[in-house]
Amino acid sequence: MAQVPGEVDNMEGPPAPNNNNPAARWESPDRGWEREQPAASTAAASLFECSRIKALADEREAVQKKTFTKWVNSHLARVGCHIGDLYADLRDGFVLTRLLEVLSGEQLPRPTRGRMRIHSLENVDKALQFLKEQRVHLENVGSHDIVDGNHRLTLGLVWTIILRFQIQVIKIETEDNRETRSAKDALLLWCQMKTAGYPEVNIQNFTTSWRDGLAFNALIHRHRPDLVDFSKLTKSNANYNLQRAFRTAEQHLGLARLLDPEDVNMEAPDEKSIITYVVSFYHYFSKMKALAVEGKRIGKVLDQVLEVGKIIERYEELAAELLAWIHRTVGLISNQKFANSLSGVQQQLQAFTAYCTLEKPVKFQEKGNLEVLLFSIQSKLRASNRRLYVPREGCGIWDIDKAWGQLEKAEHEREAALRAELIRQEKLELLAQRFDHKVAMRESWLNENQRLVSQDNFGYELPAVEAAMKKHEAIEADIAAYEERVQGVAELAQALAIEGYYDARRVAAQRDSVLRQWALLTGLVGARRTRLEQNLALQKVFQEMVYMVDWMEEMQAQLLSRECGQHLVEAEDLLQKHGLLEGDISAQSERVEALNAAALRFSQLQGYQPCDPQVICNRVNHVHGCLAELQEQAAGRRAELEASRSLWALLQELEEAESWARDKERLLEAAGGGGGAAGAADGAHDLYSTARLLAQHKILQGEVGGRRVLLQQALRRGEELAAAGGTVGPGAETVHLAGLAERAASARRRWQRLEEAAARRERRLQEARALHQFGADLDGLLDWLRDAYRLAAAGDFGHDEASSRRLARQHRALTGEVEAHRGPVGGLRRQLATLGGASGAGPLVVALQVRVVEAEQLFSEVTEVAALRRQWLRDALAVYRMFGEVHACELWIGEKEQWLLAMRVPDSLDDVEVVQHRFESLDQEMSSLMGRVLDVNRTVQELVEGGHPSSEEVRCCQDHLNSRWNRIVELAEQRKEEVNAVLLVENHLLEVAEVRAQVREKRRAVESAPRAGGALQWRLSGLEAALQALEPRQAALQEEAALLAVRFPAQAARLHQGAEELGAEWGALASAAQACGEAVAAAGRLQRFLHDLDAFLDWLVRAQETAGGGEGPLPGSLEEADALLARHAALKEEVDQREEDYARIVAASEALLAGDGTELGPGLALDEWLPHLELGWHKLLGLWEARREALVQAHVYQLFLRDLRQARAVLRNQEMALSGLDLPGTVESVEEALKRHRDFLTTMELNQQKMQVAVQAAESLLRQGNAYGEQAQEAVTRLLEKSQENQLRAQQWMQKLHDQLGLQHFLRDCHELDGWIHEKMLMARDSTREDGHKLHKRWLRHQAFMAELAQNKEWLEKIEREGQQLMQEKPELAASVRRKLGEIRQCWAELESTTQAKARQLFEASKADQLVQSFAELDKKLLHMESQLQDVDPGGDLATVNSQLKKLQSMESQVEEWYREVGELQAQTAALPLEPASKELVGERQNAVGERLVRLLEPLQERRRLLLASKELHQVAHDVEDELAWVQERLPLAMQTERGSGLQAVQQYIKKNQGLRREIHAHGTRLEEVLERAGALASLRSPEAEAVRRGQEQLQSAWAGLREAAERRQQVLDAAFQVEQYYFDVAEVEAWLGEQELLMMSEDKGKDEQSTLQLLKKHLQLEQGVENYEESIAQLSRQCRALLEMGHPDSEQISRRQSQVDRLYVALKELGEERRVGLEQQYWLYQLSRQVDELEHWIAEKEVVAGSPELGQDFEHVTVLQEKFSEFASETGTAGRERLAAVNQMVDELIEGGHTAAATMAEWKDGLNEAWAELLELMGTRAQLLAASRELHKFFSDARELQGQIEEKRRRLPRLTTPPEPRPSAGSMQRTLRAFEHDLQLLVSQVRQLQEGAAQLRTVYAGEYAEAIASREQEVLLGWKELLAACEDARLHVSSTADALRFHSQARDLLSWMDGIAGQIGAADKPRCPSSHLGLLTCLWAATPSPSAVPFPKKS
Secondary structure (H helix, E strand, O other): OOOOOHHHHHHOOOOOOOOOOOOHHHOOHHHHHHHHOOOOOOHHHHHHHHHHHHHHHHHHHHHHHHHHHHHHHHHHHHHOOOOOOHHHHOOOOHHHHHHHHHHHOOOOOOOOOOOOHHHHHHHHHHHHHHHHHOOOOOOOOOHHHHHOOOHHHHHHHHHHHHHHHHHOOOOOEOOOOOOEOOHHHHHHHHHHHHHOOOOOOOOOOOOHHHOOOHHHHHHHHHHOOOOOOHHHOOOOOHHHHHHHHHHHHHHOOOOOOOOOHHHHOOOOOOHHHHHHHHHHHHHHHHHHHHHHHHHHHHHHHHHHHHHHHHHHHHHHHHHHHHHHHHHHHHHHHOOOOOOOOHHHHHHHHHHHHHHHHHOHHHHHHHHHHHHHHHHHHHHHHHHOOOOOOOOOOOOOHHHHHHHHHHHHHHHHHHHHHHHHHHHHHHHHHHHHHHHHHHHHHHHHHHHHHHHHHOOOOOOOOHHHHHHHHHHHHHHHHHHHHHHHHHHHHHHHHHHHHHOOOOOHHHHHHHHHHHHHHHHHHHHHHHHHHHHHHHHHHHHHHHHHHHHHHHHHHHHHHHHOOOOOOOOHHHHHHHHHHHHHHHHHHHHHHHHHHHHHHHHHHHHOOOOOOOOOHHHHHHHHHHHHHHHHHHHHHHHHHHHHHHHHHHHHHHHHHHHHHHHHHHHHHHHHHHHOOOOOOOOHHHOOOOHHHHHHHHHHHHHHHHHHHHHHHHHHHHHHHHHHHHHHOOOOOOOOOOOOHHHHHHHHHHHHHHHHHHHHHHHHHHHHHHHHHHHHHHHHHHHHHHHHHHHHHHHHOOOOOOOOHHHHHHHHHHHHHHHHHHHHOHHHHHOHHHHHHHHHHHHOOOHHHHHHHHHHHHHHHHHHHHHHHHHHHHHHHHHHHHHHHHHHHHHHHHHHHHHHHHHHHHOOOOOOHHHHHHHHHHHHHHHHHHHHHHHHHHHHHHHHHHHHHOOOOOHHHHHHHHHHHHHHHHHHHHHHHHHHHHHHHHHHHHHHHHHHHHHHHHHHHHHHHHHOOOOOHHHHHHHHHHHHHHHHHHHHHHHHHHHHHHHHHHHOHHHHHHHHHHHHHHHHHHHHHHHHHHHHHHHHHOOOHHHHHHHHHHHHHHHHHHHHHHHHOOOOOOOOOHHHHHHHHHHHHHHHHHHHHHHHHHHHHHHHHHHHHHOOOOOOOOOOOHHHHHHHHHHHHHHHHHHHHHHHHHHHHHHHHHHHHHHHHHHHHHHHHHHHHHOOOOOOOOHHHHHHHHHHHHHHHHHHHHHHHHHHHHHHHHHHHHHOOOOOHHHHHHHHHHHHHHHHHHHHHHHHHHHHHHHHHHHHHHHHHHHHHHHHHHHHHHHHHOOOOOOHHHHHHHHHHHHHHHHHHHHOHHHHHHHHHHHHHHHHHOHHHHHHHHHHHHHHHHHHHHHHHHHHHHHHHHHHHHHHHHHHHHHHHHHHHHHHHHHHHHOOOOOOOHHHHHHHHHHHHHHHHHHHHHHHHHHHHHHHHHHOOOOHHHHHHHHHHHHHHHHHHHHOHHHHHHHHHHHHHHHHHHHHHHHHHHHHHHHHHHHHHHOOOOOOOOHHHHHHHHHHHHHHHHHHHHHHHHHHHHHHHHHHHHOOOOHHHHHHHHHHHHHHHHHHHHHHHHHHHHHHHHHHHHHHHHHHHHHHHHHHHHHHHHHHOOOOOOOOHHHHHHHHHHHHHHHHHHHHHHHHHHHHHHHHHHHHHHOOOOHHHHHHHHHHHHHHHHHHHHHHHHHHHHHHHHHHHHHHHHHHHHHHHHHHHHHHHHOOOOOOOOHHHHHHHHHHHHHHHHHHHHHHHHHHHHHHHHHHHHHHOOOOOHHHHHHHHHHHHHHHHHHHHHHHHHHHHHHHHHHHHHHHHHHHHHHHHHHHHHHHHHHHHOOOOOOOOHHHHHHHHHHHHHHHHHHHHHHHHHHHHHHHHHHHOOOHHHHHHHHHHHHHHHHHHHHHHHHHHHHHHHHHHHHHHHHHHHHHHHHHHHHHHHHHHOOOOOOOOHHHHHHHHHHHHHHOOOHHHOOOOOOO
8 A cells, every 4th residue: 555745654554565465465454463473373263364354354445445436526526527436437547637636736647548558557657647746655556556456556546645635734733832743643633622522522533433423413513503403412323423414514514425324333444434534524614714714804894995985085086176177277278279460479478377377386286185195095005905096097196197297288389389379470570571672672673674575676687686686585584583583572472371461461462463563574575575586587588588599590501501412421421410400409499498388477477477478479489480490491401411321322332242242252262272072172171270161151151141131122222213213413413323223233143153152162161070070079088088097097085984975976977977978989980981981081081990999998998997996985985984973973072071071060959950951961962872882883893894904993993982982971970970969968958948947937936825824835745746856857957967068078168057057946946945844844843853763763773783783604606695785785775765864863953952942841852862873873884884895795706707607608518519510512401501600600799798798807806806806817818718719610610611502502503403404395395185175274384384494594594604603713623514514505405496396386276275265264253253242241340341442443453354355355366267166166255255244344333332432431430530539639738727927938828829729720621621521421311320420519519619718728828928028018118218318317508519419419319219119108008008908907007007107208208308409409509600600701702702893805805704703693692592591591490499599690690681682782783794895895806707707718719710739620629619608608697697786786885986886897898798709700710610621531531541451452471361351351341432422434
């Protein structure tokens, strides 16, 4: 039976015996003394005694079972559970787990679902583990005992649970408070105290004292006298008393009836059952007493509540009145409607000041009184330990403060608004005054300019109109510049209207008047400009018309000439000139049309017209008439010139054609004069020359064709002219057209002779080209063959795989080309014979025959060399391919090796996991590369075995690759170990953090526990259980940290830090637990000390006797040594267990001695016997240590002797096994011997470990200084020598066996193959004839025989290879092995030939029989399947249905296969020629099989339908069960109630619940699918469907419950998270606001502009931070409102914290606003002062420049001055306006903002504006003076420049008429003259402008300036007229000179050309090629004058 903790140790019996002992199972723990009875009693007495004991034990066990069952049910009723059989219902662990959850109030691990024994054991283990964590000591109780239903241990377990959770908490202190009883004694004392004074009630125990029932009734009567009339009860009527007490307790007290009267009214009642029942009375009445005490406390508080309630009512009334006044006042002063006048605003400001000084202070005092009243209320409530008063919504101090803050904010806004309105009204008055002044100035200016632009005095000439336009542009510029000033008036009016000026209507009327006058002025200006533009455009058109009429008169003079030309060139030149003239006329006609259209548009204008329309029309008609006359004259002139050119061109063409034909004919006759078949006389001595001659001849033919077409066209034109008749030409030179016929006939005859000569020449050249082409092709073939031979014989086979592959590819291409040339080489002789026969035999043909023979020989050599090179390239490619693979592998290895060497193992866990993932990828890549390495090794092996010439190099490459591969593998493993090491450290630190968090949580729970009574004791018990569970884990982590620190020194600091932090937390937890334990155990310390001291002294005496009194001789065997050591170790364990008791006793003694001595009592002298206790303890330790050393030495020596004996026995066995061995003579015996020997070697290796054990034991003995150390070392040395000898013999024997095995294998294989061949030979030669139905079987057997023969061909090859290898290894057996192999080969060949012959015979005989048998077999199979389909079993479960479906699927597959087989048989039947009888038989069988196959399809389909329906039903039922189990498994997780005590804990719970919700959501699809399928099946009517329907309903309800529970859990956790997050955020916000407030309280405002700016920037950054932080405050406020709306229990605290944060933030912003305003005002004052000083200085500098009197000495000087001054004025105006506007705006803004220095700023502003106005006026005066001076100087400058240009033009005219060139051309003189005239056109406009300028200046200036202007104008006009006259004379001179020059130029050119041609014709040397002479003739013909130039001879 289990034991319980120390408080109830006196209630326990001795430990339960082992259940494996049947006799001890029936012994009672309460009668342990009976086991010590002497054995001398008789057998009968022993039997009686045993039966008596058994009966009593059974009776007590039955009572306990019934009581405990009822007790368990009473607690399980809370969760709706019930048990019937205590032993059976606790076996699965479910009920036990629920019971512990109810009693402890904690959540145990979820029980495992399942009915197997392993599941029950697991559940019970969880419950027992929970009890151990609760410090419940279980002895001899295991999970298997409960699962097996062990009665006694099950009862013991329940009793232990009752003790722990019901009885252990009972503690009753005596009246003197010096003694604390144990649980049982406390319960007994409580019963005695409660029943004291009741007659005949004397409770001394929990057995017989309760038999009469009076004790139960006394307990009930003491607490509830109304339920029991104790005076009527008698001791003699025990059953009645018990029945009444039990019934009363059950009906009125609600206590479960655990006992019946017969269970108590017996000889020996069960103590535990009675205690269990009495405990329920104790707990009920203790709870009832606590409720009574709480009722009394409530009455004391009522008076205080009433008093405080009255004060609260008073507070709320005053608060409501104050808040009403605040709201009313805020509403009044928030009204922003002010009087729209300066006086009205001043009155409102006086009224607001009176309110602030009179009315507000009274209300502020009332607000302070309210705060005092609320403080008194809270003080009273706090004194009575009541919840603090929270004013109702809207009446709290924070609400009043908030409203008061709103009031102050409204006051501030009211005051600021009043002051702003006052400033605004003052500003509006100033603006109105400025507006009136500007309006008056603008109206006067507009009236004056309107009168100016209303006048039209433009003039009637172009210069006068242009001058008027310039004046108008000046007026427009002045008006445009004034627009800004008009807009300034409008802007002032708009500003007054926007600001709401009271007299805004008058301002608007004045503004509209100004704008109307401005619009009228702009309209007048625009209309005047339009009229001016029309006059100017019309005058320009008139001027263009004048120029155009002059030009047309000049053209008419040129067109009157009648010259037509005397030859073709002259006619073409005249026609070309006329074309240019017509182009000019055409261009000018378009211009004339444009001018006329432009002029007519002016006549069609509506309204204003610049000229009379009739004048315009007259001028247009005149220009149009001149143009029409000019075009008519030009057309007539062109017709005359074209007729002359046609006649002269025809005559020239005929002459040229005849001359060209004559020259070509002579050339052809000269080239073909030699004749000859080969064409050598023609100059065709090779292919190139022949081709060149042919090309020249083709060119000649092309020229002939082209000339033929031209000749025919010329002849047709001549015929047309001859048919027309008449003459052409001027004057006396007349040409008759009749001579054209004779010239045409002569040309035709000459042309025919030329074509015949060309045809003969072409035939000769074609024959010569064919022979030369054959020779060239033959030369090309020979060259190609020589190149091919050189390529095929090359020694280059490539330096790598790519080059070798490229060379191989090139060689394949070369081989293909060689094969492609095989046909052409063979056809050379035939081709040469054909060409030679056509041209005749000659030296060229003979030479070609010799070269053909040479080509054939060279081709054969190339083919031989190419075949040899192909094989060499294949070998090289194989080697390079292997090298390439090795290189790729080494590249990868190098890359990974570099990465591994450079890799640094990260420190963080996430990075380590990433590196680990990369190592996983590296493993996959290494696996892939290992396959490539193996492929390389396999390739190398093949190359070496094939005898490749580079075998050594290949082998070296393979070794290098393998070494690098091994190195990279080792490096990767090393890096993996480093990563795993870091992973170990990080996981350890993570686990340390988790344990530290758990320890911290436990410590906080202990610290927060209430310091009172049973609750503290209960918490201490739970804490001790938790400490016991965490202490091993903490110690293990400390040890692990030490090991890891030693293993990884780099991480030692982190590891030690984690361990120290964990130790600190653990120490804090231990301290808290100690403090709690001291509070609980203070009362019973002395009693436990005395009891423990007595027990310890008794044990100490016994232990000293055991440790020191049992000395004797050392053990003589290992068993004896083990037994002695075990007993001694057990004693040590007992001593270690008692060491804690000893320390506790000593500590308790010291504590008692250190106290005041009152707890010790008068007769207890601890200071006298405490030293004796210490002396006895140390003596015991010394005795035990001495005895242990002796026993350990003896035990170690005995262990060595045992190992030595075992090793010697092993060596003896090995010697026996290795002696007397003989070599076996068969393969089986050799293999058996090898197997035995391998096993023997394995045994030797295993036994070698035993040797090592003995050697290590001997070395250990020697190191430890054992007396037997030297003897042990000698024995071990001999042992090792013997072991080495045995190993050598074993290896030698193994080698002999391997050699014998190879020889026997070969002999056996040869023998087997020989026998197999002879056996198969007999089968192949069997020629017995059998009947028809066995033929097919024989054919099948023979096919199998042939397949077997083909397969065993490898057997023969294997034997041959083994024979060859055997002959190489053992040359002495070569003759016999070779002879044996020859015999086997001969037999094999004979067998193959015989088999083939027999196969042919059987195949021919078995076809028909095979078909019949195939149909018969199919018929049987179909019949069998029909029988199988008759039994339709849908299956009882899912597995059966699946099995049936698989069978059905196999049947369907079989039917499909049979169907295909029937088709194949039908095809064979149709293709096979059969006899009629056989054919009929086959047909019958075929029809029968077909019908049966068709009948089989329908049953198969029906059966599939039934099975699929059954499968769906069972599958749905199974899925519903699985989903229901899944939902029930997760339901407890969703129904948890823990929320966590901090932000981190809440977040962890949220993460867990979110994971559960995600899992539920992810599983929803699957579950909905199952429910849908179940719903579809539930509509069916069947028992299975009914079960599915029930499962569906249960699953739906469970699923809905799970989802609702998860959602509720999430809502609860979200609320808790919001609260914790809110507290955390509030703390951060308060800290930040406090820091910012200190920065805002600074008073420094800066000493100058820079320091003030720096302070302002810093403050703006601070303010921006505060503004940015507003979102955080708002977010915090939203969180607060959300929590208050949720109705959170901490709403009061949350609201208070939020109010505090809001007040702090508002105060911080107000403080920041005040400081920012002060800094800004100071900074702007400094900045304005600096800008005003700078601008005044700048204006003074500009006034000096604007007042300069300099006006310029000439035009250039005044232009420079004006440009500089314009730039100065522009820059000054722009910069000044911008700077002045900036300063004015800044001053206005500062004054409007209420700056303290507003008056000073206004003075600065007025001074600046006055200075700027003076500067503008000065600059305007200066600009006008410079403009007038520039106009005057410009006129004189233009006059001088124009006069100089006129003089320069006059100087150029003599150079035009007499040019400096010796022989000027006519075209150049005309072009020069036209350019000169164009320049004069430009001067015309300049002269006109000069006249207009003079006219304008004369109106402005008078006196000497006017005379100088007139004089200069006359000089320019006089020079201009002289220039025009000289230009006209030069034009006439140039025209005549150009004609003469043109004639002389043409004559010189013609003479020079004729001299050159004559020189070429008379040259002495002849040309090598006729083409050069032909070119000369061509040039001559092209240059010969046209026949029209020479007149035909006249007819006689």
